[in-house]
Amino acid sequence: MGYLFDWKSIGSIYATLMFMRAAFQQLLPPEVYQILRQFFSKFFRFVKQSNTINIQIDELGGGSNNEVYTSVQTYLSSKCFSSSSTNSLKLSRLRNSSKLNYSMVPNQILTDIYEGITFKWSFKVCTTETSYNPEVDRMTKNRYLELSFDIKDKEFVHSDYIPYVLKEAETLEFKSRGKCLYSNREWSAHGGGSPWTQVLYFYHPSTFDSIAIDPVLKEDIICDLKKFVSRKDYYSRVGKSWKRGYLLYGPPGTGKTSLIAAIANFLGFDVYDIELTAVKNNSQLRKLLVATTSRSVIVIEDIDCSLDLSSRTPNKNVSTSVNNANASMDTTKNGSSTVSLSGVINFVDGLWSSCAGERLIIFTTNHKDKLDPALLRPGRMDKHIHLSYCNFNAFKILVKNYLLIEEHEVMKEVEELLGMVKITPADVAELLIGCDEDPGLGLRNVVEELKKRLKFIKTGNIHEEIKKNLKLINVEDYSDEGGTTLRLGLA
Numbered sequence: 001m002g003y004l005f006d007w008k009s010i011g012s013i014y015a016t017l018m019f020m021r022a023a024f025q026q027l028l029p030p031e032v033y034q035i036l037r038q039f040f041s042k043f044f045r046f047v048k049q050s051n052t053i054n055i056q057i058d059e060l061g062g063g064s065n066n067e068v069y070t071s072v073q074t075y076l077s078s079k080c081f082s083s084s085s086t087n088s089l090k091l092s093r094l095r096n097s098s099k100l101n102y103s104m105v106p107n108q109i110l111t112d113i114y115e116g117i118t119f120k121w122s123f124k125v126c127t128t129e130t131s132y133n134p135e136v137d138r139m140t141k142n143r144y145l146e147l148s149f150d151i152k153d154k155e156f157v158h159s160d161y162i163p164y165v166l167k168e169a170e171t172l173e174f175k176s177r178g179k180c181l182y183s184n185r186e187w188s189a190h191g192g193g194s195p196w197t198q199v200l201y202f203y204h205p206s207t208f209d210s211i212a213i214d215p216v217l218k219e220d221i222i223c224d225l226k227k228f229v230s231r232k233d234y235y236s237r238v239g240k241s242w243k244r245g246y247l248l249y250g251p252p253g254t255g256k257t258s259l260i261a262a263i264a265n266f267l268g269f270d271v272y273d274i275e276l277t278a279v280k281n282n283s284q285l286r287k288l289l290v291a292t293t294s295r296s297v298i299v300i301e302d303i304d305c306s307l308d309l310s311s312r313t314p315n316k317n318v319s320t321s322v323n324n325a326n327a328s329m330d331t332t333k334n335g336s337s338t339v340s341l342s343g344v345i346n347f348v349d350g351l352w353s354s355c356a357g358e359r360l361i362i363f364t365t366n367h368k369d370k371l372d373p374a375l376l377r378p379g380r381m382d383k384h385i386h387l388s389y390c391n392f393n394a395f396k397i398l399v400k401n402y403l404l405i406e407e408h409e410v411m412k413e414v415e416e417l418l419g420m421v422k423i424t425p426a427d428v429a430e431l432l433i434g435c436d437e438d439p440g441l442g443l444r445n446v447v448e449e450l451k452k453r454l455k456f457i458k459t460g461n462i463h464e465e466i467k468k469n470l471k472l473i474n475v476e477d478y479s480d481e482g483g484t485t486l487r488l489g490l491a
């Protein structure tokens with residue numbers, strides 16, 4: 001009965017209000033009516049807004065990409081096409097990806113319902129003048145996402161909804177990455193605030209199946225990677241950032257770059273390949289680390305060649321003193337890099353980083369002995385992986401991949417020769433490539449090459465006959481291999 005009464009009351013109140021509105025409209029002068037109307041609509045909007053909370057999530061935070069923004073964007077992309085609340089969308093496709101990506105246009109509102117509660121998301125862009133990079137553009141576009149919800153759901157948003165959105169985004173990112181994608185995240189050069197960043201986007205087909213390294217070493221690396229990615233709680237319990245350092249060392253052509261790609265493909269991580277010589281100073285190096293996203297492999301190749309890292313003092317070219325405090329001043333007049341060993345060590349330690357999420361830092365070198373022990377100690381370079389010349393196990397993998405066979409009568413001879421002569425997997429790959437239709441030819445090429453090298457070792461000098469057919473490509477001294485290695489190739 002009370003229920004009926006409530007409806008009747010509401011009905012009569014509504015009728016009275018309508019009557020009054022019509023009466024006011026008739027009786028009051030139009031100007032006064034307009035003023036009253038505006039006043040009441042502002043009043044009702046204020047009452048409504050005072051019960052609403054808005055959370056702003058900026059694209060950039062502290063000069064680097066805001067990971068929450070990226071995650072929420074991923075989450076909303078998955079919702080916006082199916083949502084009935086959005087009537088304008090943007091469509092794009094990331095490089096190297098077949099996946100179409102929908103996103104909101106500015107000022108679009110998307111309604112998301114979770115656990116029966118309604119949340120409103122909107123995408124906004126505002127343009128502000130900046131002194132950040134006057135040479136390029138003084139106007140900067142600030143993009144942000146805004147979440148609106150009722151004040152009574154504040155606690156729920158913090159403890160349930162936001163974690164749910166981030167978790168969903170993580171799952172979506174993982175699914176979209178695919179096993180063989182080397183990098184599929186869009187990088188906005190100005191967005192990261194770091195135009196000097198050297199980030200490579202390319203597809204690399206190398207996997208743990210295609211890489212020819214000792215099977216025991218391969219298994220060891222895979223176990224280490226699996227353990228690392230599954231130990232988030234462990235790292236947070238012991239109070240360490242969730243990162244691991246690998247040093248890959250060995251002669252050129254033994255698969256260091258290929259292994260990095262195989263690791264990235266295995267983990268589904270993005271790869272940031274940093275050209276240290278292009279980084280001006282320690283300060284920029286620090287910013288670079290902060291700008292990297294989680295689930296990434298940060299690579300510095302040929303660290304011994306990139307910079308003078310044999311001591312903690314700055315690079316030889318340095319004209320001003322470099323230390324962490326005045327890192328922004330440490331640039332030479334001619335603009336060359338002044339990154340110091342301290343800078344690199346701090347980069348590895350991640351002292352400045354507020355980076356969440358897992359990161360693998362990989363250094364490669366042909367000369368491990370040239371590196372400062374400070375850089376190599378556990379905690380910085382946790383795992384030292386020696387990639388060496390081709391042994392018979394590695395050779396069998398190359399034969400399987402390049403010639404599509406597992407056995408051949410010539411294999412025995414190759415096994416014996418490999419016990420006496422050094423050859424890199426890269427050189428073997430060169431000899432086998434294109435011989436899949438005639439595996440015997442590929443194997444004979446290898447035998448011939450190995451015999452030439454053996455003859456050279458036995459005579460101790462380059463024989464005239466070999467001189468005719470071979471070209472000395474390179475002479476390198478690898479202390480880890482105990483002596484001088486000659487790289488020979490067909491002339």
Ligand SMILES: Nc1ncnc2c1ncn2[C@@H]1O[C@H](COP(=O)(O)OP(=O)(O)OP(=O)(O)O)[C@@H](O)[C@H]1O
Nearest residue numbers: 210211212213252253254255256257258425426429
């Ligand atoms: N272990 C390997 N397994 C399979 N292929 C290999 C291996 N090592 C080298 N290769 C082949 O040789 C090419 C060059 O190898 P890669 O660039 O990985 O060697 P690297 O050790 O990084 O050389 P560098 O020190 O000169 O950079 C690769 O593209 C690949 O085809």
